[in-house]
Amino acid sequence: MNGFLSLFRRLEGPQTVGRGPAFWGLFALVLAVALAYPLFSDGYTVGNTVYFFVWVFIALSLCLIWGYGGSLSFGQTAFFGIAGYGYGILTINFGSAYGFTLVALVAAVAIAALFAVLLGYFMFFGRIAGVFLGIVTLAVTLMLERFMAQTAGPEWHIGAARLNGFNGMSAMPPLTIPWPGEPIVLFADVGLYYLVLGLLVFVYLALRILMNSSFGNIIVAIRENPERAEMLGYDIRKYQLITFVIGAALAGLSGVLYTVWGQYITPSSMGMTAAALPLIWVAVGGRSDLTSTVIGTLVVLAAFQALTIYGSQYALVFMGVLLVLTVLIAPNGLVLGVMNWLGRLASRLTQRAG
Amino acid sequence: MSLLELRKLNKHFGGLHVTNSVDLTLQTGEIHCLIGPNGAGKSTLFRLILGEHHPGSGDILFAGENITALKSFARIHRGLSVKFQVPGVFKGLSVRQNLEIALQSRQRGAELNAEIARLLAFLGLESEQAQIAGNLSHGQKQWLEIGMAVSLKPRLLLLDEPTAGMSPEETHMTGEMVQRLNADGMTVLAIEHDMAFVRQVAHRVTVLHLGQVFAQGSIDEIVADERVAAIYLGQAHA
Numbered sequence: 116m117n118g119f120l121s122l123f124r125r126l127e128g129p130q131t132v133g134r135g136p137a138f139w140g141l142f143a144l145v146l147a148v149a150l151a152y153p154l155f156s157d158g159y160t161v162g163n164t165v166y167f168f169v170w171v172f173i174a175l176s177l178c179l180i181w182g183y184g185g186s187l188s189f190g191q192t193a194f195f196g197i198a199g200y201g202y203g204i205l206t207i208n209f210g211s212a213y214g215f216t217l218v219a220l221v222a223a224v225a226i227a228a229l230f231a232v233l234l235g236y237f238m239f240f241g242r243i244a245g246v247f248l249g250i251v252t253l254a255v256t257l258m259l260e261r262f263m264a265q266t267a268g269p270e271w272h273i274g275a276a277r278l279n280g281f282n283g284m285s286a287m288p289p290l291t292i293p294w295p296g297e298p299i300v301l302f303a304d305v306g307l308y309y310l311v312l313g314l315l316v317f318v319y320l321a322l323r324i325l326m327n328s329s330f331g332n333i334i335v336a337i338r339e340n341p342e343r344a345e346m347l348g349y350d351i352r353k354y355q356l357i358t359f360v361i362g363a364a365l366a367g368l369s370g371v372l373y374t375v376w377g378q379y380i381t382p383s384s385m386g387m388t389a390a391a392l393p394l395i396w397v398a399v400g401g402r403s404d405l406t407s408t409v410i411g412t413l414v415v416l417a418a419f420q421a422l423t424i425y426g427s428q429y430a431l432v433f434m435g436v437l438l439v440l441t442v443l444i445a446p447n448g449l450v451l452g453v454m455n456w457l458g459r460l461a462s463r464l465t466q467r468a469g
Numbered sequence: 470m471s472l473l474e475l476r477k478l479n480k481h482f483g484g485l486h487v488t489n490s491v492d493l494t495l496q497t498g499e500i501h502c503l504i505g506p507n508g509a510g511k512s513t514l515f516r517l518i519l520g521e522h523h524p525g526s527g528d529i530l531f532a533g534e535n536i537t538a539l540k541s542f543a544r545i546h547r548g549l550s551v552k553f554q555v556p557g558v559f560k561g562l563s564v565r566q567n568l569e570i571a572l573q574s575r576q577r578g579a580e581l582n583a584e585i586a587r588l589l590a591f592l593g594l595e596s597e598q599a600q601i602a603g604n605l606s607h608g609q610k611q612w613l614e615i616g617m618a619v620s621l622k623p624r625l626l627l628l629d630e631p632t633a634g635m636s637p638e639e640t641h642m643t644g645e646m647v648q649r650l651n652a653d654g655m656t657v658l659a660i661e662h663d664m665a666f667v668r669q670v671a672h673r674v675t676v677l678h679l680g681q682v683f684a685q686g687s688i689d690e691i692v693a694d695e696r697v698a699a700i701y702l703g704q705a706h707a
Binding site for chain 1: 521551560
């Protein structure tokens with residue numbers, strides 16, 4: 116029981132912005148609005164919101180590995196793609212009966228994590244760090260993209276699942292929950308919305324606890340000064356690998372949910388543009404804080420979609436400009452900058468009141 | 470009894486022989502200072518002891534165990550600890566968090582808080598505990614890092630220029646800190662250029678020159694040695 120309570124205490128701490136009744140009150144309010152929102156909206160808009168939520172997991176994975184851990188992974192999309200394709204291959208072969216889609220979700224995430232164990236082992240135990248880590252991870256995701264793009268021929272199949280080259284894989288079943296009478300199929304509207312929202316809240320809170328624990332302390336210590344961390348007796352390679360694998364699982368979760376949402380996955384989801392965009396969301400939001408990452412990602416995604424609709428090809432140029440502006444004006448992230456400013460303002464007001 | 474023993478330690482960087490057949494024995498409980506002109510191989514010797522560099526040949530024995538092949542973190546677990554030349558604190562984190570990270574694998578909860586409070590008092594950093602470590606003065610950073618190194622309760626504490634950039638008062642305070650730690654049973658090996666500090670704390674002094682042990686003895690013997698004056702003190706006074 117005590118251990119359980121101490122978990123809750125770790126929801127706040129030095130590694131996460133936001134504490135006290137004001138923050139959690141706001142959190143509860145936002146959650147209540149998010150829960151009620153489908154009642155006042157149409158299926159298409161709700162489905163579109165699910166699409167935004169889906170990307171938050173890969174953003175959080177980068178926040179964890181890059182923002183907290185200090186290792187820039189340019190290839191989170193590799194795990195996104197592996198898990199997405201994994202879900203497709205499993206469900207096209209084994210169908211959706213008996214809740215198998217849920218098993219496939221977990222299995223696909225596990226495959227991505229396993230791949231991260233292998234890749235991460237060679238990188239971290241081989242002491243690859245800094246910009247070289249970015250280069251290796253980018254190379255891996257681009258290689259996977261190239262490889263999948265040339266699988267158009269009929270010889271490229273795993274069981275009943277054709278890989279389909281550049282066009283990608285489609286028509287995999289949506290997530291289906293077995294239910295007495297009739298199974299519940301989570302199409303990309305209200306049903307999937309609540310599942311993804313639930314996962315998002317769970318992952319966000321779990322990461323807050325993890326980052327404010329002694330494990331999180333070591334992760335940020337490695338970011339600040341890896342040599343010092345090692346000379347305090349920590350095997351930093353082990354901690355870097357664990358962080359990388361957790362991040363890969365989150366990117367994989369993004370990939371599965373994306374595949375479930377649109378019932379398709381293509382090689383371009385592992386390409387250059389796809390790999391670069393999460394970096395921009397996370398950098399603009401504030402890579403060293405979970406809340407800033409979530410808010411930043413949702414805001415930038417919504418702006419990007421609006422621009423794509425009204426300004427088409429200029430949207431990507433705008434993303435580039437946004438990244439440059441962030442680096443110049445608020446290197447720690449725009450959302451984080453605003454939140455810190457609000458925090459200082461609040462403490463000044465309470466001081467004056469006291 | 471010897472705590473650390475270096476046997477015929479060699480290290481080459483390309484054609485440069487930075488550690489040349491070094492034999493050095495540290496007795497349990499002593500404060501041993503390592504001096505020598507720039508490029509003498511002092512910091513390299515530290516990196517060899519810590520496992521950041523691996524020797525071309527030779528052995529490192531710690532408390533009788535051959536640790537030559539051990540990884541750095543494993544050597545720390547055996548009872549080594551270090552303060553680096555450039556203050557190696559976690560700059561973006563608070564002073565308190567710096568100490569917490571150093572201590573958390575050994576203590577938890579109330580015990581951890583008590584130990585942090587004790588260390589803050591020892592270092593004279595009580596009023597700075599919420600401060601971001603990067604904002605501390607140079608001397609305070611040095612002390613914080615000494616505190617982190619000491620918190621591991623090591624048997625051997627390695628100090629690489631602990632007083633670099635400090636005022637004479639701060640240097641003297643650091644000397645007292647080292648003496649208090651030594652009185653509690655900690656063996657200390659320090660690289661230092663500040664002769665006032667060496668005179669204050671050292672039981673024995675080893676002079677390193679061109680990667681070799683050049684002379685060894687008490688500070689008075691070293692200062693009286695004309696050969697040492699020629700290579701080191703002479704230059705320093707010139």
